[in-house]
Amino acid sequence: MEALFSILIGLFFAGAIYLILSKSTVRILLGVALLGNAVNLLLFTAGRLTREVPPIIPVGMDVLSPGAANPLPQALILTAIVISFSFFAFLLVLTYRAYQELGTDDTDEMRLAEPRNEQLPPMGY
């Protein structure tokens, strides 16, 4: 089962990275959203897979029943989902604002911080 997950995750990474390599900020944004899922699945799989038994201690017991899912990756991913969501929201607004201000979604056209043909600093002391 882990093997099938590995391949699925590989596809997710490939798709996400292909989109991020684009020059269009909207596509980069979609890629970032995919990348979050890819990473979460990676963490999930690395903690080993079990079917359908959530890591909840049954009533009357002190420890998980055998065969329960590994709780640690789930806790990590829970944090990661929330953070990647806020990252996504921020990027979305940034993309939108950049498009409004600069009138383009092409990263090559966004040269305010690093303009073309930047001059050398003045010689002298």
Place this chain on the structure above:
Amino acid sequence: MAANAPALTFFALFLPFVASVLAPFLTRLMGDRAALVLALAPALAFAHFCTFLPEIAAGEVVTGGYAWAPSFNLSFSWFLDGLSLTFALLITGIGTLIVLYSGGYMKGHEGQGHFMAFILAFMGAMLGLVVSDSFLMLFVYWELTSITSFLLIGFDHEREAARRAALQALVVTGGGGLCLLAGLVFLWNITGVTQLSLLVHLGDGLRQSPFYLATLLLVLAGAFTKSAQFPFHFWLPNAMEAPTPVSAYLHSATMVKAGVYLLMRLNPVMGDTPAWVILLPFFGGITLIAGTFLAVRQTDLKLMLAYTTMASLGLLVMLTGFGSAHAVEAAVLYLVAHSLFKGALFMVAGTVDHEAGTRDVTKLGGLRAAMPITFGAALLAALSMGGLPLFFGFLAKEEIYAALAAGNPRAVFFTGLAVIGNALMFAVAFAVALKPFLGPHVETPKHAHEGPVTLWLGPVVLSVLGLAAALFSGVAHRYISSPMASAITDQKIAVDISSVPHLGVPLLLSVITVLLGMLAFWRLTDLRAFMVRALESLGPGPDRGFDLFVSDLVRLSGAVTRLVQPGRLEIYITATFILLAVTLLVPPFLFGELPAMPAWPEDLLVQEAAFFAIAVIGLIAVLRAKDRLTAIVSLGIQGFAVAVIFLLFGAPDLSFTQFMVETLSVVILALVMTRLRLTPRDHRPLGQSLFDGMVAVACGLGFTLLLLKSTEAPFDTLLTDFFNTYSKTVAHSANVVNVIIVDFRGTDTLGEIAVVMVTGLAVLALIRVRAGRRAGSGEGR
């Protein structure tokens, strides 16, 4: 000594820094009279160090200090022997006079407070340097002198020449300091000690170490840059851009001698090897001759003195390199004599400049009547510099010739260098001391008159000391020269030369020197013209090289920046992911760590297969989306498919969160996307698409292989067991995932919430900025 001596010494070492902090406030309160109060700091330190004189003269050493980081064997510790005590006395003694002199010289200058602060900070650094025992402390103070020197040279920072000179001094001496640091690390690694006082008896092991030469070269790089040895000499004359008190103090009496101090300090440990005996006299000799030749060329009083300082430093390095008892005695005498007469002459040059308005020797003359006290001080200092009998400089010169004069060709060569150098220095000394004062009166930019007492006190005290030290040579030798020479050679030496001339080769050489010097002085104008022509024919020197170095550095860094930061996001991202692919793919292939071929999972259920397929379809649909709606919907599809996969594999919490987040994402995306354009086609040309696709597939393959390989290995359940055991029993909750999030890793969750909050604020700011600008521009219209 009293029981509280370490605390007092510690206090004395920090007194200049305390005064430095107070200086701007005092100057604001008291104006130039603040110098009288501030001079107390070095004066008290001087008095404190004087109390050590009997003990040091008796051949003892004083160490003390406080542990700093004992686990690293680091301490703030000092070490007083004849060498460091002499330096400490010179620094604090001359420092006192310089502070007073600065009070008069900088009177009315708006930056006087800063100036006082800088010069006192420098004094603290220099004092710390010469008494440091620990290597680290020595290095820190060493660099601190470079930094304070930078501030002082660039004091008049509105002039480009001053800025250039300051930067140059910092680059040269700071760069040398880094070499010194490497050298000290070598010393520490070879000998295993981090204190100079412990180093003294480890010389044999050090000299036999295979790293000896590397260590020596690194230490020499530090010492030669600091002490302005050829070819690093060019920063010193440029440093004359600084106000004259700085030139008198840093660039003749103290800082430039730090390199010589270091060489003298290391002489017992690193000296007396072929490399030492060849390199030091060679570079010292070149510096001596180059310095005197360049000095003769100048007409600016300060520049003349600056080049003779360079020459004197060369002489000192040369003598230290010889390392014989006589040579060391000569170096000691000359070092002390030089500090006295050169400090005095610099202050005289400053006074003349201050009162007459120029320091060009060709535009000065006949000031003897207007400035009799300054003239007297200048004359006494020049007599000592010229090495005439009854003065300390004479003792030094006698000793130099006694040390150098021997039958072999090497000795003859270096004796010749010393005679020529000393003769030219004689000529320059009298040119500085006599030309502005004698002869017919020349009209100067300012109407010249004697300066206030603070301006002539320094030169008078220093030049009279140069005479007194020779007249009472017994006392001077007992407390200063002999202990210092003993410390440098690490054996008991009693200096006994007196100002009574005795016949012999040294006296004969002295006479030749004086005669040659008088000849040079008489024909100084011709000599100057000759030197100007000769040096012009040599072409540009290292000073021009520094300019080229700096401009080339700017160009090089510009080219490198353009190469690695072309300003295109695409290139940065591509580089990042190519590196990621290489990191993931190369090690498994290189080390044969590839996973086994995975088997098709037999137990795959239909619903699992279905959601896998939906996720992949959603993924492909996002990649191929041609309009906004498709993109949003397909992004939602893959997100919900992932949520269901979480649910199927025992993670309901994840699943619910993922559902919620995906829903929110889709809603927000839909809201924003209505205002954004999504070009129907990915506007990458085919070749670019293929390349990007290859990079992406390589990364994806890398992650697949990584995950396959890591899930092959047996699972380490250490952490899982921990949470499993303690969730119910300690944290009292049945939902282990929740316990981890809110309890075991609660701080982490707090961080996560903070991230969400910061993002929310940033989003709000981005939107509000727009609104604000609209309102603003609306008003404008």
